[in-house]
Structure formats: C-alpha cells, structure tokens
Amino acid sequence: MxxxxxxxxxxxxxxxxxxxxxxxxxxxxxxxxxxxxxxxxxxxxxxxQYIASPKEKVMQRELENLKLNYELLSKRMEQSQKVLDEIQERDNNIYRVYFEANPIPEEQRKAGFGGVNRYKSLEGFDYSNMITEATKKMDVLSKQLYVQSKSLDEITGYAKDKEALLAAIPAIQPVSNEDLTRMASGYGWRLDPFTKARKFHKGMDFTAPRGIPIYATGNGIVTRADNASSGFGNHIRIDHGFDYLTLYAHLSKYNVRKGQRVKRGDLIGFIGSTGRSQAPHLHYEVWYKGQAVNPINFYYGELTPEEFQEMLLRSSQEGQSYD
CATH class of the missing domain: 1.20.5 (Single alpha-helices involved in coiled-coils or other helix-helix interfaces)
Structure with a gap:
C-alpha cells in the first residue's frame, strides 16, 4: 500500500x-x-570495450597467428640471405676468378628499386610497416637471386670451354662425410696443440678413425708421397696444373706413388697420426699460385648450402688445431 x-x-x-x-x-x-x-x-x-565477441576472438587469434608466421618468414629470409651471401662471395672470389671473369659489383647485386613508390598500396593499414618491410626484403632477395642465377649461367658457359680446368680444381672434400668424426679445425689463426702459441693454420683438419680412406680432390699428378717434410709425417702432394696444388698430411699409409696420375675421387691414402700430430686426422691444404688459400671455398662439388653453412660456422671458430 x-x-x-x-x-x-x-x-x-x-x-x-x-x-x-x-x-x-x-x-x-x-x-x-x-x-x-x-x-x-x-x-x-x-x-x-573490454569483452570481445566470439568473432573478435577469432580475428584476434588469426592476427596472432599471422604475427607468428611473419616472424618465422623473417627468420627464413635472414637464413636464405646468409646462404646467398656466401654463394655470392664464392661466385666473385672463386668461380669468376677461375674463369678470369670480372666480379659482379656489390652495387649491382644489392641495388634498390627507384622511381614510383612500389609499396603505396600497402600503406594505411594497422601493420603497414611490418608488411612493407617484409615485402621489401623479399624483393631485394628475389633480385639478388636473379642476378646470381644469371651469373651462374655465365659461369656454366665458361665451364664448357674449360673442362680440363674444372676437373683439375680441388672441388670435393678429401674425406667422405660418412667417415668424418668432425671438422676439427679450419683455416686461420689457431692455438698450436704442442706450444699453445697462436699460429696461422694453413689448412683444415678432418678428424676420423685411423685407416679411413682419403681421396684426391681433383685430377693431377702425385709429386710427393713420402715423410721427408718436417711435421707432416707421411704425406702426399698433388700438382693439379693451372697453378693448383693440394697437400694431405699425417697419413698411416699411401695408396699412390710419386709420378702417378690420379683423378678426382681416387683413393690415395688412409687417415693416420704420423708426424707432428695430436690424434688421428687429415691435415689438408690447397695452394694457388704459390699461396695457401682457404680450402672451404672449394667444396662446391658435393656440399649443399646447408652443409656448407654448417662447415663455415665450425671452421670459423678459433680454437686449437690438431697439428
């Protein structure tokens, strides 16, 4: 009431x-x-404003998924760029040098895109910067791949006229990947295992069990197969012609003799630890025009880009050599 x-x-x-x-x-x-x-x-x-609808939740999940895929794509592009950089380096300093061709200028390989704004259609969105940046990276990478592809086509043309040179160049690993324990030491400054002093290592050390086969890395003639060189123990030297020479040291025994002609892939000796050696391994050197050069630049005959990248990483680590 x-x-x-x-x-x-x-x-x-x-x-x-x-x-x-x-x-x-x-x-x-x-x-x-x-x-x-x-x-x-x-x-x-x-x-x-604080409670999302089911549709908004789905869109949010999709956005998070796109961000994750973008990060993965960026990492893959970075990895591809590193591999491509190594191939370009080898192309300019090894392949084109082989055939006395002029290196491709860095400006030509990595030139940008001038003129009209190519990415104007990507502007005005919430994540325009992210999308534009990824597109630019992909465009630059695609152009570099195109330039490199044309360069390799040119190299192939040179190769047809220089089969003898290609057969002579030391282009494979001297020890098979299946037999390797690891690539123990690369070319460059390393610690001497006996004196512990910093010393320039002129080759690469491949560790493997005693008796593992060693192969000639290019066609040539055996100029030495003896133990008369200080520190190398039983070792072999092959003259490949065209100013190339390879050396294989610390062998347990030989499978060739001085004056013998060999072809790439022929069995020439076996892993050992003779001479100034800390453990069974092969010390391998490549010489060009009287100068020791980094052997890692010559494994284009059998390594994939991923295997080459892994070997490059290991060989660049400054540690202790095995001889």
Missing part, C-alpha cells in the same frame, strides 16, 4: 493530503524508464 503524504498549509495552519495527479505519475515513470535505459546502454557500451 502506498504511503499517504501530507504538507503543511501555512494559511490554514493545518496539514493537507498531497494529491498526486496521474499525469505526474506517468511522467515520473517515463523519466525512470528513460534513465534506466540510458544507464543500461552506457554500461553495455563500456563493457563491450
């Missing part, structure tokens, strides 16, 4: 009942309903 309300009438000095008209009651009711509706609308609007 509604309470009866009174007001004091100062003229009659008495209390009188307050009479509420239906119109007033209706107006108050409408104001209450409108205020309630407005409050509800504002509350829902605020909550929707």
């Amino acid at each position: 509604a309470k009866v309300k009174y007001y004091y009438d100062s003229d009659t000095l008495s209390y009188k009942k307050i009479q509420t008209r239906k119109r007033d009651r209706f107006r108050r009711a409408m104001l209450f309903i409108i205020a309630s509706a407005l409050f509800g609308f504002l509350s829902v609007t605020v909550l929707l």
